[in-house]
Amino acid sequence: MQYLLTEQQKARHGDFKTFVNQNVEPFAEKWDREQRLPESVIALLAKLGYLGCSLPTQNGGHGWDTVTFGLLNEALGRGSSSLNGVLTVQTMVSKALLKWGSVEQIRKWIPMLAQGEIIGAFALTEPGGGSDIHSLVTEFTDSRGDSLVLNGAKKWISCGQFASLFLVFGKLGDRSLACLVPRETPGLEVEPIHDLMGFRAAGLAKLTFNNVEVPPANVVGKPGFALSHIAPVGLHYGRISTACSALGLLRGCFEESVTWAATRKIGNQPLGDIGMIRSLIAEMGTDLEAGSFLCHSACRAADENLPEAFEKALMAKYFTSRAAVRAASDAVQIQGAAGCHASSSVSRFYRDAKIMEIIEGTTQIHEHLLGGIFLGQVRRSLQ
Amino acid sequence: MTNSSHAEEEKKVRETVTNFLLSSINIANLNDDDNLFASGIVNSLFAVQLMTFLEKIFVIELGMDDLDIENFKSVNATTAFVMRKKGWQKAEAGPS
Incomplete structure (x- = not known):
């Protein structure tokens, strides 16, 4: 797949991998065990401009293309899915706001998001449901003045524990509405969620809104368009980010497995000489190549x-997240008991991979959408 | 823009929009005033796909101010929106 990249994209991918080798991989198990990301590593992402890398230069970003953004996610995903989650949600919030925010909102918030001075979180999922976004119960109501009043709860919000700015989705009457809620807003309560199976350091939280005042300046877009236009832009970049992150995790499984198979012996025979082990590695390596093409295609x-x-983006996320689950399972299988221990990266990959199948739309939601798209294409061609 | 060139551009826009819609949504026949957002015709990605298509093909940029269902509800509405966005207005009527 490398031949599809420009020299600049290849060079940056090399830089990303070096960054991850030095600053992420050696610490990823510790972050996972402690269920938190140190502020220093997020500050480092910010300092390098990674958190706003795909935002325009005039807004404080690097202006990198989506292919390069995907390569950054791939590299970070190889090191720590939890850390890549920061880039995922920062980009979801930034891109949705850049597209549909007012001039004033873009001027105020995007440079801070691009520079990583503030961390955003995408508050869509609710305690009562995630996949059916049209069943939102978080509610905006009119108040006496110009402001709206927000009540409700959001759950499983990545980076919610440390985010400074929330892009919140709810209903105003029968119309969907999105707004920005800064963390310090009175009435907003943030409750950390611990002990997840994977993404343990991604800072998930439950948010509760108790009569939170939302001034008109913080309403994003217009009533009625939050779920049709604003959320899909954020989710689109969330899927690209997650697809590429899952690809990085898949590469991690492949590299760990090949190294193990080449060095571990059963008697005098390297593990990699056993046909059944080769079958697992063959599937992993081919999935890695196929996933790379799908991610590249989505980014292009x-x-x-x-x-x-x-x-x-749907296809890339659908494929790589499922392939990552298979690869992580096989990587643990190849390492045996060693792969089951917390000291092994593949045990973390195994737990993190499953989360990839759930965030930014479950595998089943992807199948529902993609199945309908493919059937529709055939139906139309027959008309 | 003269009235005849306006009519020509409008016809091209209408055909382009109609062809995109027929290749994107599950409907056999599409009339110019059919409601595109009627239940079951489009999926949850349709609105942003239409937005992206319009931006790409007509070299326009949509933003917050364009978020109005009246701009996109039908072939006629979308055609009129593109014509306005491009600044392709009919010539002012002269004195009779």
Whole structure:
């Protein structure tokens, strides 16, 4: 897949991998065990401009293309899915706000998000449901003045524990609405969620809104468009980010497995000489190559602003998240008891991979959408 | 823009929009005033795909101010929106 990249993209991917080798991989198990990311590593991402890398330079970002953004996610995903989650949600909030925010909102918030001076979180999922976003019960109501009043709860919000700015989705009457809620807003309570199976350091939280005042300046877009236009832009970049992160995790499984198979012996025979082990590695390596093409295709389509970019992101996320689960399971199998211990990266990969199948739309939601898209294409071609 | 060139551009826009819609949504026949957001015709990605298509093909940028269902509810509405966005207005009527 490397031949599809420009020299600059290859060079940056090399830089990303070096960064991850030095600053992420050696500490990822510790972060996972302690269930928290140190502020220093997030500050480092910010300092390097990684958190706003795909935002325009005039807004304080690097202006990198989506392919390069995908490569950064891939590299970070190889090191720590939890850490990559910061980039995922920062980009979801930033891209949605950049597209549909007012001039004043973009001027106020995007440079701070681009520079990593503040961390955003995408508050869509609720305690009562995640996949069916149209069943939101978080509610905006009119108050006496110009402001709205927000009541409700959000759950499983990545980076919620340390985010400074929340992009919150709810209903105003029968119309969907999105707004920005800064962390210090009176009435907002943040409750950490611990002991997840995977993504343990991603700072998930439950948010409760008790009569939170939302001034007009913090309403994003217009009533009625939050779920049709604003959330899909954020989710699109969330899927690209997660797809590429799962690809990085898949690469981790592949590299760990190949190294183990090449060095571990059964009697005098290297493990890799056993056909059944080769079968597992063959599937892993082929999935890695296939996933790379799907991710590249999704990123290129986003760079070219193609309408089919949304479908391609669905396909990439659907494929790589499932392939990552298979690869992580096989990687543990290849390492045996050693792969089951917390000291082994693949045991963390095994737990993190499953989360990839759930965030930014479950595998089943992806199948529902993609199945409908493919059937529709055939139906139309037969008309 | 003269009235005849306006009509020509409008026809091209209408055909382009109609062709995209027929290739994107599950409907056999599409009339110019059919409601695109009627239940079951489109999936949850349709609105942003239409937005992206319009931006790409007509070299326009949509933003917050364009979020109005009246702009996108039908072929006619979308065509009129693109014509306005491009600044392709009919010539002012002269004195009779």
